[in-house]
Amino acid sequence: MKTIFFSIIFILPLMSVFSQDVDSVQIKKFFDDALNSKISYNNLSKLCKETAGRICGTQKSLDAVYFTKKMMEELKFDTVYLQELMVPHWIRGEKETSGCTLMKTGAKYIFNVSALGMSIGTGKKGITAEIIEVKSFDDLKALGEKEVSGKIVFFNKEAEQSYVLTFRAYGEIAGFRSRGAIEAAKYGAVGVVVRSATLAHDEYPHTGVMRYDENIKKIPAVAIATNHADTLSMLLKKDKKLIFHFKTNCETKEDVKSYNVIGEFCGSAYPDEFITVGGHIDAWDNGGEGAHDDGCGCMQAMEVIRIFKACGFKPKRTIRAVMFMDEEIAQRGGRKYAEEAVRKNEKHIAAIESDAGCMSPRGFSMDAGIDTVNKFIQFKKYFEPYGMYEFRKGYGGVDISFLKKNGTPLIGLMTDNQRYFDFHHCAFDTFDKINRREMQMGSAAIAGLVYLIDKYGL
Amino acid sequence: MKTIFFSIIFILPLMSVFSQDVDSVQIKKFFDDALNSKISYNNLSKLCKETAGRICGTQKSLDAVYFTKKMMEELKFDTVYLQELMVPHWIRGEKETSGCTLMKTGAKYIFNVSALGMSIGTGKKGITAEIIEVKSFDDLKALGEKEVSGKIVFFNKEAEQSYVLTFRAYGEIAGFRSRGAIEAAKYGAVGVVVRSATLAHDEYPHTGVMRYDENIKKIPAVAIATNHADTLSMLLKKDKKLIFHFKTNCETKEDVKSYNVIGEFCGSAYPDEFITVGGHIDAWDNGGEGAHDDGCGCMQAMEVIRIFKACGFKPKRTIRAVMFMDEEIAQRGGRKYAEEAVRKNEKHIAAIESDAGCMSPRGFSMDAGIDTVNKFIQFKKYFEPYGMYEFRKGYGGVDISFLKKNGTPLIGLMTDNQRYFDFHHCAFDTFDKINRREMQMGSAAIAGLVYLIDKYGL
Numbered sequence: 049m050k051t052i053f054f055s056i057i058f059i060l061p062l063m064s065v066f067s068q069d070v071d072s073v074q075i076k077k078f079f080d081d082a083l084n085s086k087i088s089y090n091n092l093s094k095l096c097k098e099t100a101g102r103i104c105g106t107q108k109s110l111d112a113v114y115f116t117k118k119m120m121e122e123l124k125f126d127t128v129y130l131q132e133l134m135v136p137h138w139i140r141g142e143k144e145t146s147g148c149t150l151m152k153t154g155a156k157y158i159f160n161v162s163a164l165g166m167s168i169g170t171g172k173k174g175i176t177a178e179i180i181e182v183k184s185f186d187d188l189k190a191l192g193e194k195e196v197s198g199k200i201v202f203f204n205k206e207a208e209q210s211y212v213l214t215f216r217a218y219g220e221i222a223g224f225r226s227r228g229a230i231e232a233a234k235y236g237a238v239g240v241v242v243r244s245a246t247l248a249h250d251e252y253p254h255t256g257v258m259r260y261d262e263n264i265k266k267i268p269a270v271a272i273a274t275n276h277a278d279t280l281s282m283l284l285k286k287d288k289k290l291i292f293h294f295k296t297n298c299e300t301k302e303d304v305k306s307y308n309v310i311g312e313f314c315g316s317a318y319p320d321e322f323i324t325v326g327g328h329i330d331a332w333d334n335g336g337e338g339a340h341d342d343g344c345g346c347m348q349a350m351e352v353i354r355i356f357k358a359c360g361f362k363p364k365r366t367i368r369a370v371m372f373m374d375e376e377i378a379q380r381g382g383r384k385y386a387e388e389a390v391r392k393n394e395k396h397i398a399a400i401e402s403d404a405g406c407m408s409p410r411g412f413s414m415d416a417g418i419d420t421v422n423k424f425i426q427f428k429k430y431f432e433p434y435g436m437y438e439f440r441k442g443y444g445g446v447d448i449s450f451l452k453k454n455g456t457p458l459i460g461l462m463t464d465n466q467r468y469f470d471f472h473h474c475a476f477d478t479f480d481k482i483n484r485r486e487m488q489m490g491s492a493a494i495a496g497l498v499y500l501i502d503k504y505g506l
Numbered sequence: 507m508k509t510i511f512f513s514i515i516f517i518l519p520l521m522s523v524f525s526q527d528v529d530s531v532q533i534k535k536f537f538d539d540a541l542n543s544k545i546s547y548n549n550l551s552k553l554c555k556e557t558a559g560r561i562c563g564t565q566k567s568l569d570a571v572y573f574t575k576k577m578m579e580e581l582k583f584d585t586v587y588l589q590e591l592m593v594p595h596w597i598r599g600e601k602e603t604s605g606c607t608l609m610k611t612g613a614k615y616i617f618n619v620s621a622l623g624m625s626i627g628t629g630k631k632g633i634t635a636e637i638i639e640v641k642s643f644d645d646l647k648a649l650g651e652k653e654v655s656g657k658i659v660f661f662n663k664e665a666e667q668s669y670v671l672t673f674r675a676y677g678e679i680a681g682f683r684s685r686g687a688i689e690a691a692k693y694g695a696v697g698v699v700v701r702s703a704t705l706a707h708d709e710y711p712h713t714g715v716m717r718y719d720e721n722i723k724k725i726p727a728v729a730i731a732t733n734h735a736d737t738l739s740m741l742l743k744k745d746k747k748l749i750f751h752f753k754t755n756c757e758t759k760e761d762v763k764s765y766n767v768i769g770e771f772c773g774s775a776y777p778d779e780f781i782t783v784g785g786h787i788d789a790w791d792n793g794g795e796g797a798h799d800d801g802c803g804c805m806q807a808m809e810v811i812r813i814f815k816a817c818g819f820k821p822k823r824t825i826r827a828v829m830f831m832d833e834e835i836a837q838r839g840g841r842k843y844a845e846e847a848v849r850k851n852e853k854h855i856a857a858i859e860s861d862a863g864c865m866s867p868r869g870f871s872m873d874a875g876i877d878t879v880n881k882f883i884q885f886k887k888y889f890e891p892y893g894m895y896e897f898r899k900g901y902g903g904v905d906i907s908f909l910k911k912n913g914t915p916l917i918g919l920m921t922d923n924q925r926y927f928d929f930h931h932c933a934f935d936t937f938d939k940i941n942r943r944e945m946q947m948g949s950a951a952i953a954g955l956v957y958l959i960d961k962y963g964l
Contacts, residue, residue: 079668083669210537210542212892247943408924432895435670435922437893464865464866466941470941485672486924489670
């Protein structure tokens with residue numbers, strides 16, 4: 049597109065909205081500051097490049113803790129401190145390998161797989177066994193022990209592409225990743241291969257946490273890239289007795305010490321009332337940098353306070369930016385934060401989480417009582433000039449969810465989510481996929497919402 | 507983000523909207539089909555990989571003509587034909603070079619530059635001269651012939667980051683690219699270096715068309731990457747007499763024959779009434795593949811007809827998918843299409859253009875009378891379930907703009923435009939930056955709008 053006059057006709061309706069009142073003017077200042085700043089973007093670059101693979105328990109995750117603490121100190125937050133907690137310590141080890149040979153032709157195939165978080169390893173020889181494809185837990189049950197015992201189970205349910213909300217498609221299939229090993233082991237399976245929980249057709253295995261039942265045999269589990277899952281499925285049509293091999297090198301050690309990182313901007317009138325803004329500092333370790341998930345959310349949380357200070361806005365309540373540790377495995381950071389809030393009898397006005405990727409913001413969803421939600425929806429008008437039209441009752445966020453029992457309203461930043469699962473839990477989630485403006489639009493939006501909640505309550 | 511229950515709370519409000527009426531049901535079918543199809547995405551991949559650099563007049567642009575014609579034939583459109591026209595034939599030649607040496611230290615600098623479209627070349631020796639920085643045409647005027655004569659003028663106006671609509675920022679500075687050489691030559695300048703018209707801070711020169719005044723001396727013009735423009739500006743602060751060099755190898759030849767590519771789905775009731783859906787097939791030649799600008803728009807235009815056929819929907823009016831040639835230089839394709847419409851006395855109900863990048867659709871803007879616009883805005887409710895809330899009076903599109911004098915309502919697809927100018931007219935505009943779902947959401951949205959216009963008129 050070459051036109052230079054495209055924009056002229058668009059501007060007039062926006063101008064009138066921006067001048068509507070003092071709150072609109074203040075929120076516009078936040079957006080102006082955010083869109084002109086490179087600080088947060090440059091910090092995300094450093095976080096991504098220097099602490100890639102920062103899953104909880106690793107040295108990289110501690111590097112990220114000290115790195116973000118230093119960033120908040122450099123931004124001159126009023127208080128910056130660490131909140132100690134214990135986290136799982138799962139180690140991926142050497143890169144996984146996987147393959148098979150088609151008996152009829154002798155053709156060899158290599159597959160991209162990634163051990164699921166908390167999976168046991170296969171041992172040095174790996175696992176080599178017949179592989180059997182299923183699309184559901186019902187399929188598995190129908191096959192029963194006779195068909196499944198001694199084999200590798202291949203959960204190959206595709207994500208539903210028709211849904212506009214990609215999170216819905218993800219939600220439908222993520223259970224194969226989290227529970228697949230338990231269900232397959234019930235019938236005597238020796239290993240599990242799960243189609244990556246993504247809507248992308250790609251070559252990346254998308255990992256994620258899985259769990260075991262202490263009463264059921266633990267078997268190793270990997271995610272396989274969706275394109276490779278299609279290949280494997282095709283091969284199984286040619287050879288129903290296909291022998292599959294995979295080797296993983298992961299192991300789980302004793303829990304280790306880690307931290308949430310907390311920075312505060314003290315409230316001028318009610319310093320003992322808190323509005324929490326958070327993202328999670330841990331990120332998967334299979335080749336990505338945790339740029340979208342969730343380095344961006346961490347930077348946005350900090351950015352809210354930076355924007356306030358840059359714009360000379362002093363909130364009445366204390367604003368807390370929280371880098372939650374261990375969202376990906378056991379959510380110990382979120383649990384610890386809520387426990388401490390109860391122990392100290394803290395009053396939490398609201399908690400906002402950004403963990404839906406670094407795409408343009410589309411709105412906010414709130415997990416709270418209907419009266420609170422209705423009040424929150426009144427704020428929508430302030431965000432429409434920035435393309436945010438979706439204010440609704442909905443989900444808050446994983447890390448802040450533990451504050452729910454305290455009655456705190458929970459709010460999630462909603463983004464343009466079409467491409468989110470391209471990045472999710474895989475090597476594609478690198479800094480070069482971040483657009484500074486999309487990131488800063490989100491930061492400013494959260495700042496605007498915090499401003500309104502601080503001023504009007506919920 | 508690991509949660510699998512995120513989505514559950516979101517779904518209910520959408521479900522009720524989808525069941526609202528027969529039109530909603532039909533439009534949902536279009537979206538379902540689009541989101542499940544890879545055809546258009548795969549075709550875009552081929553177009554990008556096989557016809558990169560397809561600026562009008564080149565062999566690549568003819569390859570793209572025959573390529574898209576074949577695609578429409580394979581999709582079994584009712585009619586597929588070429589519309590002949592003459593186009594400018596400007597040739598970039600070998601890659602440009604540029605640099606300078608800081609006298610004080612002897613340090614050498616190399617800059618990424620790209621000749622502007624239709625610029626004359628520098629000749630084999632290139633241009634070596636003092637360079638002088640300005641931020642506006644007023645600056646230039648104030649300097650006058652005494653300061654400018656014999657020098658290279660460096661237009662270094664940064665894009666305004668505060669605007670939410672990036673097209674607005676672009677519109678404010680694109681004039682330096684299009685008119686810079688004319689204005690600088692008035693004062694005796696020997697060449698022009700223009701800061702790339704983008705909001706990105708990057709290493710890519712973003713080209714674009716420029717023009718000359720036949721009564722004013724023609725001087726060569728290049729775009730410089732924004733990060734390099736910042737470096738150059740910094741160097742000029744250290745050495746006001748800095749000598750700059752650039753060499754371009756471009757030339758303009760005689761106009762040559764080219765084509766618009768047109769495919770039709772004949773109307774069942776009013777085959778002589780047309781709804782045009784278009785993108786432009788030409789794309790810049792400085793290292794990109796024309797993925798966002800505007801291979802995507804071409805594919806989306808075709809995709810509307812493919813979706814209709816796949817869903818068994820037969821329109822009353824004839825739907826035309828048009829691949830316009832030469833949007834980037836002289837818009838000869840758009841002009842020719844409108845001329846032929848007049849000559850044949852065709853009745854055009856509406857024309858829709860997709861040329862704002864392959865990001866998620868946000869709405870449509872319409873250039874038409876107020877009554878027509880008000881009718882069009884009534885359609886908004888059908889698109890809100892897909893995150894499209896922006897229906898407004900506004901711009902249609904460059905190629906379809908020539909239909910305006912016929913009284914045809916013109917409509918532009920509006921996208922999430924924050925990152926569009928990262929891709930615009932530069933080597934970053936490659937197929938790997940395309941997300942299939944974002945592209946298909948746009949295609950389905952256009953299909954939905956064409957369906958409503960076909961059914962209810964405008």
